[in-house]
Amino acid sequence: MGVLAALILLYPLLVRNSYYVLVANIVGLNVIVVTGLNLLIGYTGQISLGHGAFFGLGAYISGILTANYGFPPWPTMVLAMIVTGLMALIIGIPVLKLKGHYLVMATLGFNVIVYICMIEMEEFTGGPSGLSGIPNLTLGRVALDSDRAMYWTIWITAFLVLVGALNLVHSRVGRGLKAIHGSEVAAAALGVNTRAFKIKIFVASAVLAALSGSLYAHYITFVSPKTFDFFYSIRVVIMVIIGGMGSIWGSIFGAALLTSLPELLEMVEEYSVLAYGLILTVVLIFFPQGLLPGLADLVRRRRHKALVFADED
Amino acid sequence: MKELLRIETLTKEFGGVTALLEVDFHVDPNEIVALIGPNGAGKTTAINIITGIYRPTSGNVSLAGRGISSLEPYRIAALGVARTFQNIQVFHNMTVLENVMVGLHTRTRCGFLSGCLHAIGHRREEREVERRATEVLGLMGLREQKDLPGTALPYGLQKRLEMARAWVSGPRILLLDEPAAGLNSRETEETAEMIARIRNAGTAVLLVEHNMDLVMGISDRVIVLNYGRKIAEGRPEEVRGYPEVIEAYLGSDRDA
Numbered sequence: 001m002g003v004l005a006a007l008i009l010l011y012p013l014l015v016r017n018s019y020y021v022l023v024a025n026i027v028g029l030n031v032i033v034v035t036g037l038n039l040l041i042g043y044t045g046q047i048s049l050g051h052g053a054f055f056g057l058g059a060y061i062s063g064i065l066t067a068n069y070g071f072p073p074w075p076t077m078v079l080a081m082i083v084t085g086l087m088a089l090i091i092g093i094p095v096l097k098l099k100g101h102y103l104v105m106a107t108l109g110f111n112v113i114v115y116i117c118m119i120e121m122e123e124f125t126g127g128p129s130g131l132s133g134i135p136n137l138t139l140g141r142v143a144l145d146s147d148r149a150m151y152w153t154i155w156i157t158a159f160l161v162l163v164g165a166l167n168l169v170h171s172r173v174g175r176g177l178k179a180i181h182g183s184e185v186a187a188a189a190l191g192v193n194t195r196a197f198k199i200k201i202f203v204a205s206a207v208l209a210a211l212s213g214s215l216y217a218h219y220i221t222f223v224s225p226k227t228f229d230f231f232y233s234i235r236v237v238i239m240v241i242i243g244g245m246g247s248i249w250g251s252i253f254g255a256a257l258l259t260s261l262p263e264l265l266e267m268v269e270e271y272s273v274l275a276y277g278l279i280l281t282v283v284l285i286f287f288p289q290g291l292l293p294g295l296a297d298l299v300r301r302r303r304h305k306a307l308v309f310a311d312e313d
Numbered sequence: 314m315k316e317l318l319r320i321e322t323l324t325k326e327f328g329g330v331t332a333l334l335e336v337d338f339h340v341d342p343n344e345i346v347a348l349i350g351p352n353g354a355g356k357t358t359a360i361n362i363i364t365g366i367y368r369p370t371s372g373n374v375s376l377a378g379r380g381i382s383s384l385e386p387y388r389i390a391a392l393g394v395a396r397t398f399q400n401i402q403v404f405h406n407m408t409v410l411e412n413v414m415v416g417l418h419t420r421t422r423c424g425f426l427s428g429c430l431h432a433i434g435h436r437r438e439e440r441e442v443e444r445r446a447t448e449v450l451g452l453m454g455l456r457e458q459k460d461l462p463g464t465a466l467p468y469g470l471q472k473r474l475e476m477a478r479a480w481v482s483g484p485r486i487l488l489l490d491e492p493a494a495g496l497n498s499r500e501t502e503e504t505a506e507m508i509a510r511i512r513n514a515g516t517a518v519l520l521v522e523h524n525m526d527l528v529m530g531i532s533d534r535v536i537v538l539n540y541g542r543k544i545a546e547g548r549p550e551e552v553r554g555y556p557e558v559i560e561a562y563l564g565s566d567r568d569a
Binding site for chain 1: 419
């Protein structure tokens with residue numbers, strides 16, 4: 001874990017091409033979203049196809065207020081998280097009473113509504129052509145305007161989010177969330193306030209998506225609706241599944257693989273979509289519980305087998 | 314002695330079907346009361362009403378004098394009412410130990426924020442939770458399996474795990490929904506020992522069960538339901554002889 005952290009921290013110094021840093025930054029932004037979503041889907045068992053909207057709300061609230069109204073970026077980021085959290089609370093209260101596909105459809109519908117608002121509220125959002133002129137973040141007098149400067153900002157944030165999530169899942173609250181996934185009726189019978197827990201984790205995951213969205217807006221300095229359509233929501237859900245539902249470290253894997261894969265597949269040009277689909281299918285067939293838990297299992301079994309053979313000798 | 318659990322003129326209708334009709338009974342502290350009756354008699358419905366999963370159509374449920382029939386399940390659990398399920402509800406995504414640790418939810422405080430921050434008070438609480446859960450697993454003979462996934466246990470042990478999970482918090486009353494269903498005779502005997510031990514530790518037990526040896530062996534009092542009505546109540550040896558009970562269980566000549 002220490003090695004991994006060091007490698008992640010030193011990465012921008014090891015690669016020359018700043019394009020690779022940009023890809024790593026997008027990975028980091030996705031890690032923040034996927035970690036929150038994993039708490040919701042992987043741990044609590046509540047599927048959302050609306051997190052692209054929360055990501056977009058963070059980005060647009062930060063973007064509009066700082067670019068059009070001269071708000072200071074950092075406090076605005078906090079404001080964006082609070083406003084998005086309140087939105088999540090308002091829609092979460094009725095929506096989380098639904099289960100299964102109904103919950104999926106409701107969150108998907110929310111995403112579509114937010115997407116349409118981004119396009120139609122042209123006066124504020126710049127409409128389909130997007131909103132430009134969003135300022136970079138600054139730290140004291142230093143402008144965080146390079147890929148490398150943003151790399152550390154994004155990844156330190158992602159790291160803090162990961163640590164918080166890891167602590168949470170190993171706490172009383174984490175067990176309560178997993179219990180809801182395992183059996184909602186049994187969780188309630190043991191005293192877990194299932195409704196409040198589901199709403200709280202839904203809001204928390206939306207706030208994390210908003211945080212990522214705000215960072216995205218100040219990093220790219222431009223936002224347009226296309227980034228936040230429901231395909232993004234689907235992509236982050238796939239990242240959760242591929243990385244491993246209920247595996248916080250898996251979130252990094254899922255985000256890294258699915259963000260960088262399309263870039264790597266540029267090499268095979270017109271076959272890239274085909275290869276992308278093939279890789280996802282293969283992963284899901286051989287590691288249905290996700291890449292990271294699947295690989296860990298494989299290593300454990302290998303070692304076990306090696307021990308058995310050693311005994312026979 | 315003061316009554317712990319009191320059920321008064323409890324009626325529950327599902328659409329046009331009456332599952333329970335004006336049922337009264339009570340459970341005293343430290344008492345083992347069995348609720349028996351043929352399938353469809355309304356036993357599980359009674360448990361589901363007591364634990365807040367269903368709202369009664371009419372009637373009252375009170376715990377130590379406090380009405381609980383309008384409370385949500387998690388609030389009722391916090392007042393010291395624990396239960397197991399007829400169809401096993403072990404958390405498949407957690408280990409045996411974690412399953413039991415969830416049982417201490419009502420006895421602990423840590424919230425979302427202190428969980429994320431891994432606060433000092435929370436760490437102490439975690440150690441205590443793990444110690445207590447491990448202790449109960451030991452008492453239930455499940456300590457060696459504590460790191461297995463909950464659903465990796467054989468059926469009989471999953472039933473026992475549910476009992477451990479419900480008991481770990483030291484509830485005032487434990488509702489057991491068919492704890493011996495599907496168990497062999499040795500496992501049933503062990504279950505009887507567990508139930509006796511649970512009562513001796515200060516928890517009253519309401520037992521829904523079809524296994525008459527178990528019921529007659531450990532109950533202080535037996536309540537018989539049939540088609541949603543209470544048809545008999547008394548000490549095990551009394552109830553056994555009631556003609557209504559024999560008829561409900563074995564059918565009358567007319568049914569045959």
